[in-house]
Amino acid sequence: MAITGLEIFKLLPKTNCKKCGMPTCLAFAMQLAQKRAKLEDCPCVSEEAKQTLAAAAAPPIRLVKFGIAETQVQIGQETVLFRHDEKFHNPTVLAVTVSDKLTGDALNRRIEAVKSLQFDRVGIHVCVKAAAIVNESGSASSFAAAAESVKKAGGLALILVSDSPDAVKAALGKTADAVPLIGSATKETAEAMAKIAKENKCPLMAKAESVEALAELSEKIKACGVDDIVLNLDGPNLKDLLCGLSQIRVLSLKKVFRPLGYPTISFSTKGDANRQAVQAASLICKYSSVIVLDNTEPYVFLPLLTAVMNIFTDPQKPVQVEPKVYMVGEPNENSPLLFTTNFSLTYYTVESDVEASRVPSYILVVDTEGTSVLTAYSGDKLNEKTVADALTKHNMTSLVKHRKLIIPGYVAVMSGKLEDATNWEIMVGPRESSMLPKYLQEVWK
Ligand code: SF4
Numbered sequence: 001m002a003i004t005g006l007e008i009f010k011l012l013p014k015t016n017c018k019k020c021g022m023p024t025c026l027a028f029a030m031q032l033a034q035k036r037a038k039l040e041d042c043p044c045v046s047e048e049a050k051q052t053l054a055a056a057a058a059p060p061i062r063l064v065k066f067g068i069a070e071t072q073v074q075i076g077q078e079t080v081l082f083r084h085d086e087k088f089h090n091p092t093v094l095a096v097t098v099s100d101k102l103t104g105d106a107l108n109r110r111i112e113a114v115k116s117l118q119f120d121r122v123g124i125h126v127c128v129k130a131a132a133i134v135n136e137s138g139s140a141s142s143f144a145a146a147a148e149s150v151k152k153a154g155g156l157a158l159i160l161v162s163d164s165p166d167a168v169k170a171a172l173g174k175t176a177d178a179v180p181l182i183g184s185a186t187k188e189t190a191e192a193m194a195k196i197a198k199e200n201k202c203p204l205m206a207k208a209e210s211v212e213a214l215a216e217l218s219e220k221i222k223a224c225g226v227d228d229i230v231l232n233l234d235g236p237n238l239k240d241l242l243c244g245l246s247q248i249r250v251l252s253l254k255k256v257f258r259p260l261g262y263p264t265i266s267f268s269t270k271g272d273a274n275r276q277a278v279q280a281a282s283l284i285c286k287y288s289s290v291i292v293l294d295n296t297e298p299y300v301f302l303p304l305l306t307a308v309m310n311i312f313t314d315p316q317k318p319v320q321v322e323p324k325v326y327m328v329g330e331p332n333e334n335s336p337l338l339f340t341t342n343f344s345l346t347y348y349t350v351e352s353d354v355e356a357s358r359v360p361s362y363i364l365v366v367d368t369e370g371t372s373v374l375t376a377y378s379g380d381k382l383n384e385k386t387v388a389d390a391l392t393k394h395n396m397t398s399l400v401k402h403r404k405l406i407i408p409g410y411v412a413v414m415s416g417k418l419e420d421a422t423n424w425e426i427m428v429g430p431r432e433s434s435m436l437p438k439y440l441q442e443v444w445k
Helices: 004-013 025-033 047-057 106-114 138-154 165-178 191-202 212-224 238-254 273-285 298-311 346-357 373-378 386-392 410-422 433-443
Strands: 065-066 073-076 093-099 118-119 123-126 130-133 157-161 182-184 205-210 230-234 263-268 290-293 325-328 338-339 359-364 404-407 424-430
Touching: 004 025, 004 047, 065 157, 093 106, 093 138, 093 157, 093 298, 093 338, 106 138, 106 346, 118 298, 123 298, 130 138, 130 191, 130 338, 138 157, 138 165, 157 165, 157 338, 165 182, 165 191, 182 191, 182 346, 182 433, 191 205, 205 212, 205 338, 212 230, 212 238, 230 238, 230 263, 263 273, 273 298, 325 433, 338 373, 346 359, 359 386, 373 410, 386 404, 404 410, 410 424
Parallel strands: 093 130, 093 290, 130 157, 157 182, 182 205, 205 230, 263 290, 338 359, 338 404, 404 424
Antiparallel strands: 065 073, 118 123, 325 359
């Protein structure tokens, strides 16, 4: 919940000294509330007010990162209960267990199986991003060895799962530079785990069986100097877990209840792969930031990653493909050249129909900010200039020796101006993409 201008005003000196460049403290407060000014612009504000304002301005759910470089993931920082209210910010991270009972080839096979859970869907790469190394052996040295193997294999963020501070400490001895998410801290181990997390600058999981106990535990951990906390509501059945996670989300957003203002982690590791999939699907909807599963079945992960992708898509931003030249088949300098827009649905429909024609072709995708052909044309995002610029930018004259451009039938009206702007021969294609196979086979002989 954002702090209002009047709330900020109450914390300012109210001297109207104008040193901030504003005529009054109230004007400055209003600018600050709208993020058009910075608190540092007022040299007279007290330290106490600074701290109060910084705390009030912090996001209701903390952003937590773990992993490094290309394996780094970020969770939390959500601001709404429902996607249509704004958007969800950080997609649920799916993780898979790696038991520290595994060694040698079995351990390597498991790691490779986790890393292979990657898919391309509507031009977007989706994958399992983390491995949860589980201290099933009860041995600190086995835990450390398994964690080190996962780190060495690369490509995955690490989650170190053990209730033993000694085991976590041993594993961090080999992996602290990979900034794993560690834990879990319980009521009994909070101080010891917090000390380890603080020393190694790693985020810490807090585990408790009720929302109230989690709130108490997170305050205890924070008092030990750990800011990056991930809540693990442990124990309840799926129905109670979903209720608890929803309660955490509501209290952190609507009441700005700081002890629950953290991302969450859930373990969907019981039962067979099908049961885990069903549980994880529910937990993606409400409101798990990380979900750990105990299987490596691609048929489980593709739909789950698809669900994550769909739920975390920004509803105000159309799904887009990169504006560039795409090749269908193996086109050459005599192959047809068509253009379309970078709205994903439009592009993939056209691509699949061109593929069905079996005529190798180039498709030039024009940047229309993710809008479809007619929407882009009526909004002037698709005109003779944008198409001419795309032809030049992608150096189409070096790819084809003919100078013929097939345009969507819906924008036949722009053919005259486009011909003048490009000096290319404009061929009006069919209005419906589904007619492209017949059109290409008949016209491009
Ligand atoms: Fe008020 Fe601070 Fe601006 Fe002076 S510098 S007018 S005290 S906000």
